[in-house]
Amino acid sequence: MRTLFILLALLVSSIQMATVGAQVVSDVEIEKRTSASADSDPKLADDRNNNRLAPYFVRLHLIRHGETQANVQNVVLGQGDSPLTENGLAVAHLAAASDDINGKGLRYWRTYCSDLYRAHRTARIVLCLEDEDGNSIASPDSENDLIVDARLRELAKGAREGYLKKLSYEEAIAERSREAALSGNNPKIDVPKLESIDEGWERAKSWIDSIVRDASYDYYSSNESNEERK
Secondary structure (H helix, E strand, C coil), X not given: CEEEEEECCCECHHHCCCEEEEEEXXXXXXXXXXXXXXXXXXXXXXXXXXCCCCCCEECCEEECCCCEHHHHCCECCCCCCCCECHHHHHHHHHHHCCHHHHCCCCCEEEEEECCCHHHHXXXXXXXXXXXXXXXXXXXXXXXXXXXXXXXXXXCCEHHHCCCECCCCHHHHHHHHHHHHHHHCCCCCCCCCCECCHHHHHHHHHHHHHHHHHHHHHHHHHHHHHHHHHC
């Protein structure tokens, strides 16, 4: 069994995540989990009998990044960034001490986080790669380095990034224009990237598809190696 653990800031505020874990589970385990319900679910039984069930699955475990200064100030972050608060750091360390995350015998297949500081810092703490003073700790598993992937970023919020949540998009544009005029610089305002929900999900889907491809490759490569050794 392989386990994947990921830390990210993903898509929209309501599902803004920090950490994801996943397991690649064998066909034997799937058989155990599906056989009990197959009698009561004819479609499931038919899928199993006709080999339409995948021989493995990937389980993702998600943890939101720690509280940031912008969270406390009610500022929109999007793909902007903000340091973790003392509370955010403390909660990340509590998560690191949880047996559900770093319990005995729990080994992750892969570990991921977005390239945003708030997610990366939380990931390092939760995975015990950083101590309470912010010093790096060598990973006990050199083959399982933390992978940084920009596809795991939160949804880009455009003109509202860096401004109070109470401002509408139009109000944020007006505020940017006012600030540009007061600065005496080029009146053309600099507006951060804005993503639609569909664009954000397409980005997330690209990452998920790559995970499925890699898990499939690992699973079948492992099976072939086992067959060759017989």
